[in-house]
Amino acid sequence: MNAAAIRRCLEGSGLRCTPQRYAVMAFLAECNRHPTAAEIFDAVNRMDPRSSRATTYNNLRDLVQAGLVREVAVEGRAARFDAKGMRHHHFICDRCGNVEDVEWYDVPRPASGTLGKRILRECELIFRGLCTKCAPRHAWR
Amino acid sequence: MNAAAIRRCLEGSGLRCTPQRYAVMAFLAECNRHPTAAEIFDAVNRMDPRSSRATTYNNLRDLVQAGLVREVAVEGRAARFDAKGMRHHHFICDRCGNVEDVEWYDVPRPASGTLGKRILRECELIFRGLCTKCAPRHAWR
DNA sequence: TTTCACATTAGAAATATTCTAAGGTCCTCA
DNA sequence: TGAGGACCTTAGAATATTTCTAATGTGAAA
The missing domain is CATH 1.10.10.10 (Winged helix-like DNA-binding domain superfamily/Winged helix DNA-binding domain)
Structure with a gap:
C-alpha cells in the first residue's frame, strides 16, 4: 500500500x-x-x-x-x-504464541438456526497447533 | 460439571x-x-x-x-x-462486544499446502456481526 | 490573518496482570 | 505425633498496558 x-x-x-x-x-x-x-x-x-x-x-x-x-x-x-489488507485467517502457535497469517478461504456458513436471529457479517478461522518452528521435524506429513 | x-x-x-x-x-x-x-x-x-x-x-x-x-x-x-466444557465456537457482536457461544461443528480442513509444515490441533470459528439484541428487527430473515 | 475543528503532546491516572516475601496447608514419612 | 517439604495463598508492591487531561499545535477555510 x-x-x-x-x-x-x-x-x-x-x-x-x-x-x-x-x-x-x-x-x-x-x-x-x-x-x-x-x-x-x-x-x-x-x-x-x-x-x-x-x-x-x-x-x-x-x-x-x-x-x-x-x-x-x-x-x-x-x-x-x-x-486491513487482504483478508486472511490466523494460525496461533500453542507453544510460542506466534500469530501467522493464513490465506483466506470462505468457510461454509453454519446451518440455518445455528446463529438464530443474529446477523452474520464475517466468519474468521483461528487455527491452533504448532508453527513450523515449534513442530518436531519428524511429525511433518 | x-x-x-x-x-x-x-x-x-x-x-x-x-x-x-x-x-x-x-x-x-x-x-x-x-x-x-x-x-x-x-x-x-x-x-x-x-x-x-x-x-x-x-x-x-x-x-x-x-x-x-x-x-x-x-x-x-x-x-x-x-x-473447557463442550467445544463451541464464538459469536462476537460488532456493536456491543458481547461474546456468545455457538454450537460446535467441524470446519473443513484447509487445502493441503495452505498450512505448510504446521501441525494443526484445532480449528475454531469466530463469527462476527450483530447479536440478537443489536440486530434491527426487520433485518431478520 | 484569524478562526476553528481536529490532532498531538507529556505526564498523570486508571486498569489489568504479575511479582515477591512471608506465611499457610496438607500429605508423607519416620 | 511431629517434622519436613512441596505446593498454595496472601497482601501489597511492581510492572505493563491503555486511557485521560489540559495545554498546545496544525492546517484548511473564511
Whole structure:
C-alpha cells in the first residue's frame, strides 16, 4: 500500500492524514507480524522521536473504528494489530504464541438456526497447533 | 460439571483441589458468559472475602496451562475465560462486544499446502456481526 | 490573518496482570 | 505425633498496558 493509497484511505474515512497516522499505517502495511501497540509506538517513535505514546494509542483506536486497521483476536496481555489488507485467517502457535497469517478461504456458513436471529457479517478461522518452528521435524506429513 | 468432576479434573492434572481453585472452576462451569479475571475474582471473593486477587490470577494461569480452562480469543482490554466444557465456537457482536457461544461443528480442513509444515490441533470459528439484541428487527430473515 | 475543528503532546491516572516475601496447608514419612 | 517439604495463598508492591487531561499545535477555510 503506497503513500497515495494510505492518504486516500484516511481521508476517505474522514480522518486527516497526519504524519503520525501515516507512520502507523505504513508500518502495519509492511509488517507481516502482528505487532502490539508498544511495538508500533516504538517503530513510529524511531522515525519521529517527538511522537507520543498517547497519539499512537489514539490513532490505533480511530483507525480500528474507521475500519482501516483490525485488532487481531488473540489471547495474551497486549492487543495486536493488523493492516486491513487482504483478508486472511490466523494460525496461533500453542507453544510460542506466534500469530501467522493464513490465506483466506470462505468457510461454509453454519446451518440455518445455528446463529438464530443474529446477523452474520464475517466468519474468521483461528487455527491452533504448532508453527513450523515449534513442530518436531519428524511429525511433518 | 459437579463437585466430584471438578476434583477429578484438577487432581488428574496434577493440581491440588483447593477451595480457591474449586470456586473458579465452579463459577466458570455455570457461567455462560465469558467473564474477565476481575469478574471471576469478584465472584470468588463474594464467596470467600479472604481470597486474593493474585490467587485468582495464578489459578487462572495454572488452569489454562493444565487445559482445564481456555482463554477466549477476543479483542479488548481484559482477557476472558471459558470453562473447557463442550467445544463451541464464538459469536462476537460488532456493536456491543458481547461474546456468545455457538454450537460446535467441524470446519473443513484447509487445502493441503495452505498450512505448510504446521501441525494443526484445532480449528475454531469466530463469527462476527450483530447479536440478537443489536440486530434491527426487520433485518431478520 | 484569524478562526476553528481536529490532532498531538507529556505526564498523570486508571486498569489489568504479575511479582515477591512471608506465611499457610496438607500429605508423607519416620 | 511431629517434622519436613512441596505446593498454595496472601497482601501489597511492581510492572505493563491503555486511557485521560489540559495545554498546545496544525492546517484548511473564511
